[in-house]
Amino acid sequence: MANxxxxxxxxxxxxxxxxxxxxxxxxxxxxxxHSFRSAFGIGRGVKGKIIPVLAFIxxxxxxxxxxxxxxxxxxxxxxxxxxxxxxxxxxxxxxxAAQAPELVSRDLRSRVLPxxxxxxxxxxxxxxxxxxxxxxxxxxxxxxxxxxxxxxxxASAKGGRAVWDETRALIPGLGVGLMWxxxxxxxxxxxxxxxxxxxxxxxIVAISCVLTFFLSLLLIQAEGGQGATSTGARxxxxxxxxxxxxxxxxxxxxxxxxxLVADPGRYGPLYGVVAVVLLAACLGGLAARYRKVSQS
Amino acid sequence: MPxxxxxxVIDTRALTKVYPGxxxxxxxxxxxxxxxxTGLIGANGAGKSTLIKxxxxxxxxxxxxxxxxxxxxxxxxxxxxxxxxxxxxxxxLPPDVTxxxxxxxxxxxxxxxxxxxxERAAESLRHVGLHEERYRLIGTYSTxxxxxxxxxxxxxxxxxxxxxxxxxxxxxxxGRTAMLELIARIGAEFxxxxxxxxxxxxxxxRICDHLVAIDSGRLLRADSITSFTQASQVxxxxxxxxxxxxxxxxxxxxxxxxLQASTAQGGTAQARTLLVPLGGDDxxxxxxxxxxxxxxxxxxxxxxxxxxxxLFRDEEVVxxx
Numbered sequence: 001m002a003n004x005x006x007x008x009x010x011x012x013x014x015x016x017x018x019x020x021x022x023x024x025x026x027x028x029x030x031x032x033x034h035s036f037r038s039a040f041g042i043g044r045g046v047k048g049k050i051i052p053v054l055a056f057i058x059x060x061x062x063x064x065x066x067x068x069x070x071x072x073x074x075x076x077x078x079x080x081x082x083x084x085x086x087x088x089x090x091x092x093x094x095x096x097a098a099q100a101p102e103l104v105s106r107d108l109r110s111r112v113l114p115x116x117x118x119x120x121x122x123x124x125x126x127x128x129x130x131x132x133x134x135x136x137x138x139x140x141x142x143x144x145x146x147x148x149x150x151x152x153x154x155a156s157a158k159g160g161r162a163v164w165d166e167t168r169a170l171i172p173g174l175g176v177g178l179m180w181x182x183x184x185x186x187x188x189x190x191x192x193x194x195x196x197x198x199x200x201x202x203x204i205v206a207i208s209c210v211l212t213f214f215l216s217l218l219l220i221q222a223e224g225g226q227g228a229t230s231t232g233a234r235x236x237x238x239x240x241x242x243x244x245x246x247x248x249x250x251x252x253x254x255x256x257x258x259x260l261v262a263d264p265g266r267y268g269p270l271y272g273v274v275a276v277v278l279l280a281a282c283l284g285g286l287a288a289r290y291r292k293v294s295q296s
Numbered sequence: 297m298p299x300x301x302x303x304x305v306i307d308t309r310a311l312t313k314v315y316p317g318x319x320x321x322x323x324x325x326x327x328x329x330x331x332x333x334t335g336l337i338g339a340n341g342a343g344k345s346t347l348i349k350x351x352x353x354x355x356x357x358x359x360x361x362x363x364x365x366x367x368x369x370x371x372x373x374x375x376x377x378x379x380x381x382x383x384x385x386x387x388x389l390p391p392d393v394t395x396x397x398x399x400x401x402x403x404x405x406x407x408x409x410x411x412x413x414x415e416r417a418a419e420s421l422r423h424v425g426l427h428e429e430r431y432r433l434i435g436t437y438s439t440x441x442x443x444x445x446x447x448x449x450x451x452x453x454x455x456x457x458x459x460x461x462x463x464x465x466x467x468x469x470x471g472r473t474a475m476l477e478l479i480a481r482i483g484a485e486f487x488x489x490x491x492x493x494x495x496x497x498x499x500x501x502r503i504c505d506h507l508v509a510i511d512s513g514r515l516l517r518a519d520s521i522t523s524f525t526q527a528s529q530v531x532x533x534x535x536x537x538x539x540x541x542x543x544x545x546x547x548x549x550x551x552x553x554x555l556q557a558s559t560a561q562g563g564t565a566q567a568r569t570l571l572v573p574l575g576g577d578d579x580x581x582x583x584x585x586x587x588x589x590x591x592x593x594x595x596x597x598x599x600x601x602x603x604x605x606x607l608f609r610d611e612e613v614v615x616x617x
Contacts, residue, residue, distance in 0.1 A: 014423060014486040017416065017454035021378065021407035030404045043397070110390035115449060118352050118382035119405045120374045295355050 027121060028129050035133030039099045040140075051098040055091045056141055062087065063145045067152025076153045076166075080146055080173025081249055082259045088142070089213060089242045089260070092180065095141055096134070096188030097206035101198045103130050104189055108196030113293055123294040127286045131189055138181035146173050176249050183275060186282035187241055193289050212240035217260070226262050237261035238274055247271035303366060304328040305457050305489045306351065310360035313346050313513070321346035323513035324360065329491060333483035335500035335507045335521075336493040343513040344493045345385070348459055352382060365456060378407060381450030385461040385493075388446065391435030395421055395445045398434065399452050406453030413452070420448040423486075424478060440471040447478065451488075458482070458490045464499060476503050531572040532556070533583055534596035539568050545586040546572065551579065574599060 022030065034043075040056075041049030062084045066077045078084055107113055116126050150170045154163045191208055192201040216239045220226065223233035237243035237260065246260040251268030264271050306329035313322040322343045338344045349355045350362050353373020362369040364376045389398065396417055403413030403420075421430045424444040429437070434445060443463060450458055463479060464472040480503040483490045494500045501507070501521060509516035535542055539555060546553045556569040572583060580597075587594045 014482075015419070016487070017408070017412065019412060020409065022404075022409065023407075024374065027405060027407055030410075034401060034404075045392075106390060106392075111386060111388045112390050113388075114382070114384045115388055115402055116405060117354055118377060118380070118384075119402070119453070120377045120407055121405065122374065123354075295349070 024120060024122070024125065027119075028125050028132075031121075031126070031129035032132045032136075035103050035130050036136050038102060039133055039137035041102075044102075048102065052095060052137075052141075055095045055098075056144070059087070059091050059141055059145045060148055063148030063152055066149050067155065070153050070156045076149070078149060079255065079258055080149065080170045081176045081254050082246070083142075083146065083149070083173070085246070085258070085260050088180075089209075092138065092141065092184055092242075093206060093209040093213075095138070096184055096192075097202050097209065099137065100134060100185075100188035100192035100205055101201040103134055104193045105196050105198045105201045108193065108293070109198065111196075113290075117294045123291055124287055127189070127193075127290045131185055131283070131286065134185040134189055135181045138185050139177065142177040142180055143174055146170065146177060172252075172254070176245070176254070179248065179275075180245055183241060183245060183279050183282075186279055186286065190282040190285045190289070193286060209241070213242050214240075216240040216243040220260075220262055223262070226256075226259075228262050229265065231267075233262040234264050234267045235270070237264065238271065241278065244271060244275055244278070248275050303331075304363075305331055305365055306491065307363040308347075308360065309362075311347070311350065311357050311362050312359040313343075313350060313355070314358045321513055322350070322357070325510065325513060325515055326360075327508055327510075327515050327518050329489075329508060329518075330506055330520075331489045332505035333480065333490045333492065333503055335497075335504035336491055336510070337495070337497055337500060337507060338493075338510040338516075339495055342495075342510050344510065345461070346513075347510070348382070348461060348493065351459065352377060352380065378453070379456045381453055381455035381458045381488075383446045383450040383458070383460045383463055385465060387442070389434045389442055392433060394432060395426060395430040395434055395437075395448070399430075399445065399449050402449045403452040408453065416452050416454065417448075420451040421445070423451065423482075424448045425474075439466045440468075440474070443467060443471075443475060444478075447475075451482070451486075455488060458488055459493070460490060461493045462495070463492060464494070464496070472499065479503055530600050531574045531579060531583065532569055532596065532598050532600050533572060533587070533594070534569040535587070536568065536593035536595055538590060538592045539570055541590055542586055542592055543570055545590055546570070546582070549582050549586060551582055569596070571600075 037043050038048075040052045062078060069077050082088075107116075113126070117123060147170075150166060154166050157163050157166060187208075188205050191205045194204060195201050216237055219236035219239065220228075220233060220243070223230050223236055225233075237247040243261045246254075247264045247268070248271045249259065250256045250261065251264055251271050256263035306327070308325050308327050311322050311325040312320070314320050325343070325347070336344055336347070346355075350357050350369055351364050353369045353376055356370050365379050367376050367379075369376060399417035399421060400413050403417050404410065406413075408416060418430070421427075421444075424447050426441060426444055426448065429441060434442065437445065443466070447460070447463065450460070460479065464475050467475060476499060479490060479492060482488055483503070483505075492500055492504065504521050506518070506520050508518040533542070533553070543553050543555060551572055553570040553572045555567050556571050572579060583597065
């Protein structure tokens with residue numbers, strides 16, 4: 001007994017565990033949180049943080065510029081619903097091209113998935129958690145700059161009325177940001193999950209986003225630009241996710257003078273339908289992809 | 297059968313799996329696996345991996361039923377996967393995280409609360425013999441260390457049953473021995489039942505209580521390992537001449553030796569080898585005394601323990617012959 005009291009380290013032997021276990025929902029939440037952190041490179045090395053953090057800072061810059069401008073007496077520089085359209089397209093593309101593979105390709109590449117599927121999760125839970133994580137990460141990327149824009153503007157606003165007007169303008173802007181996050185996360189993940197080779201999946205995501213975007217822009221230009229009212233101009237925005245989202249924004253009452261597309265006019269509902277179908281197709285594709293992976 | 301004494305950890309009834317394209321992986325497999333360490337033996341393509349996937353509830357059987365720890369695999373997959381730790385055959389570790397991070401994360405995925413996952417990850421890694429190395433990136437590990445991490449992640453969720461698929465894959469002889477000792481220790485001291493799938497019989501028989509052999513998706517044989525190794529413990533005594541005299545002398549001293557049937561072609565060669573059931577060390581003394589008393593030229597005295605391979609081969613011969 002005296003020996004044991006002197007602080008010798010004993011092999012405690014194996015101990016089981018009879019305590020409480022997390023349910024499936026809590027496990028999904030844990031995986032979502034883990035993936036959300038890795039979407040910003042947290043828990044990764046410095047290298048993993050560079051792109052997401054730089055993209056986030058770049059996205060926030062216009063918000064800070066606006067704060068200075070407004071403080072000097074100018075009107076608010078950017079709309080909440082479109083922000084800085086081309087910058088947003090570029091940074092969202094960069095973010096998902098870099099981070100969607102981080103979330104899914106790594107696990108495919110290292111063949112770690114059987115270690116998930118042999119645990120209580122169901123086969124749809126893994127892609128669900130990844131989707132929720134990337135959506136949340138995109139919300140941070142898109143919405144925080146809007147909040148900076150908002151705070152910078154109301155800081156110099158005079159009177160409650162002005163603050164109320166700003167708040168009313170902000171809310172649809174947040175809604176548009178949510179649409180972007182929900183759709184772009186699905187597109188990014190389904191494309192990234194096609195291959196475990198990270199460079200390839202980054203390439204697939206980036207090229208798909210950039211090419212379709214320029215295709216739509218060219219079509220819009222060819223049809224007479226953003227102000228055109230021809231059928232061709234009205235539907236030209238359907239061919240890329242970014243212009244599609246902008247078309248939905250205009251259809252839902254957004255200002256057609258700013259943004260990326262020509263006014264869709266009576267084709268507005270078509271934009272809504274295509275967006276929903278595209279989202280469903282991406283999520284369905286993602287689920288199918290992991291059903292296949294879980295059985296192999 | 298010893299399996300009737302306790303609840304079977306695995307129980308399959310006429311389990312059949314036919315993949316699309318009419319590929320039959322399992323063909324009416326009925327087997328009961330008792331608690332303890334069990335070897336699942338089969339050549340590549342015998343149906344081991346398919347069986348494991350069905351047991352994990354990842355794929356449904358075409359026909360038949362499988363139960364793990366009393367739960368049906370088709371309907372209670374989630375419940376089973378809480379109670380089960382699985383070590384896959386192939387490489388499955390991301391190189392760019394530390395063992396601690398990975399095993400902690402997988403502990404959470406097994407449903408452990410955050411702090412418990414951390415503790416158990418550290419403990420599991422210690423149990424498999426990874427100490428300070430566990431803070432290093434897995435990419436820097438040797439194959440042996442990686443296998444240990446794979447075992448640790450199977451242990452972290454405090455399973456009641458471990459499914460280990462070819463745990464000695466890719467290891468050198470020393471690494472194999474160490475891994476087998478580790479598995480035997482987990483089975484004996486941790487109170488966890490283990491099923492070890494392997495195509496290397498000689499290795500597996502060293503650590504298993506039971507063996508289940510499958511071939512082409514069918515059960516070849518399932519038995520406790522002692523039941524056939526005990527029977528096979530014999531001492532072979534080869535003498536230049538006078539085997540009959542020796543046999544009589546041995547019989548006089550209470551040992552029922554049998555003359556080994558001549559295996560030489562044509563039967564012309566004399567049978568010179570006596571097989572003596574090996575009781576203990578005194579058997580050697582009795583044999584020595586007999587040979588000395590008769591002054592026979594002894595040329596060989598060896599303990600024969602049939603390798604499990606042979607026993608299964610015998611079984612095959614009986615079945616087909």
